[in-house]
Amino acid sequence: MSYSFTLDDVAFLRSRHGEKALEMVSALALTPASMLADITEARSRYAPHDAALIETVRCRRRAAAKLRESGDMLFTDDALQQATASAVSAHRAAEIAARFDGAVVHDMTCSIGAELRELVRVSGIRGVIGSDIDRVRLAMARHNVPGATLLVADALTPTSTADVLLADPARRSDAGRVFRLDQLTPPLLELLTTYAGRVLIVKCAPGLDHQLLRNRYGFDGEVQLTSLDGGVREACLWSGPGIEPGRRATVLRTRPDGSVSTFEITDREDDDVPAGEPGEWIVDPDGAVVRAGLVRHYAHRFGLWQLDPQIAYLTGDSVPEGARGFRVIEQTGTSEKVLRKALAAHDAGSLEILVRGLDVDPDHLRKKLKTKGSRPLSLVLTRLGRKGVAFICEPGVRF
Incomplete structure (x- = not known):
């Protein structure tokens, strides 16, 4: 069971005293063998925030493989699990800037701000807004993305006139992972209906049945499947003015020097190929x-x-x-x-x-x-x- 942060925890972690405490706890091993002694040490110095400190350090260590420059970020365990890998977010941010130069982008489910961090780095994006109904995660986002405008808001309640809207519905409930479109939070179909006629980008699980979404529910935008280093990370739905219907695969690979290569293919290309005997x-x-x-x-x-x-x-x-x-x-x-x-x-x-x-x-x-x-x-x-x-x-x- 992961630790449940409070607003007091976040305020402490963001304070000068909290920063010093994080430095100390970061020096602890926090392995299964050392955990009991490490907890005792942290509690003797920093109670009642010892659990928040330990959870933050553990999240930062796990985040290093997923999010760039994450060593000073604040997380909850669930938020880290749902956060989009930096390479994927950075590619999307660059694409938004190229398609909608000078746009204001509103991430309506910004959580702890992992996607916002990539959006604020792109010069072609004029402004970035983040909102969420989880006040603890929003407080963490204020620490993680000091350059963004942040507010408490429900994603199904329009709160901005931003040019591009972005959402990442939660795919977990108290009972575990969910799979039906109406079980997402907020529900996918309600998002599409609420923001019909505006540019909307929705991140979904890679197993999304996009054919069902198109055939039964009339989705008429673009479905983008993105992989990173061989693993399919998400299905992203692009809809609204200027978005052509279709399917696209985006393949991202990390080079030895840390840069990321990109390959894309769409259903607008020719698909006339034969079936035949195996080649080499x-x-x-x-x-x-x-x-x-x-x-x-x-x-x-x-x-x-x-x-x-x-x-x-x-x-x-x-x-x-x-x-x-x-x-x-x-x-x-x-x-x-x-x-x-x-x-x-x-x-x-x-x-x-x-x-x-x-x-x-x-x-x-x-x-x-x-x-x-x-x-x-x-x-x-x-x-x-x-x-x-x-x-x-x-x-x-x-x-």
Whole structure:
């Protein structure tokens, strides 16, 4: 159970005494083995704010991998979990500035201000407003984003004339993670209705059924699926004046120097690709491309083709930059007996198993195959038509 901050806690953490206390607590290990002694030490000096200090330091340590320059930020555990990674927020902020130069942007569910921090850094954005109904998180945002205008407001009550509105409905309730559109806080459909006719950007879970949203509820904007370093982070809905309907995949990758590369593809590109025999490589497109329904568009751009029209694996004689490729060694059947014999012939040791289109549990299958060799390999299981097929490959490589 995470600690529940109070406004008094936030006021203390923002004070000079609180800053000194955070320096002291930051020097503690705060590991499972040391936690009892660390809590005793913090409590002896800083009660009743010892728990707030410890929770803040622990959140800052976790935030380092997700948010840039987060060493002086204030968080709640839930707010940190929901906060958008800096690379994703920074890309969105730059896009807003490019599409709506000189705009005022209002983040209507600003929480502790992680997204606001990226918005205020962009020169093409004229002003930034943040609002939330959680007064504790808003107090933290005042510390985290001193350059923003902040106010207490319900996202479903229009409170500004900003050019661009941004919302990130909470995907958790007291009972845990929620999945239905009407269970979000605030509900997605109410947001879309309340701000119809204005530029609205709504961040949603990557598993959002955007086809259902479009077909049943009449959403007529753009759906953007964004991934970062191979993991799909969000589905973002863009709607309002100047937004064309469609689907877009945005693939962000962190380079060794810390900068971020960007690849994008949309449904406005050609998707005329054949299905055919496997080439030298099996290509596994980025998850954002798959979830956006743009596998065929991606294949056309890079001269790839499909193994099967209904399966997201692609094939070709080269692998696009940023994609994961598996060089084919042998194609076999999918029975355990056939796989065990073929893998043994290739001296298979550690085995990565990827599955699409078949009802196979990779972990269960790996245990049953009992590979004992020395050569690391990848096994790609899929189907061609109604027939299951396996590809024994060299270990997957990110290009």
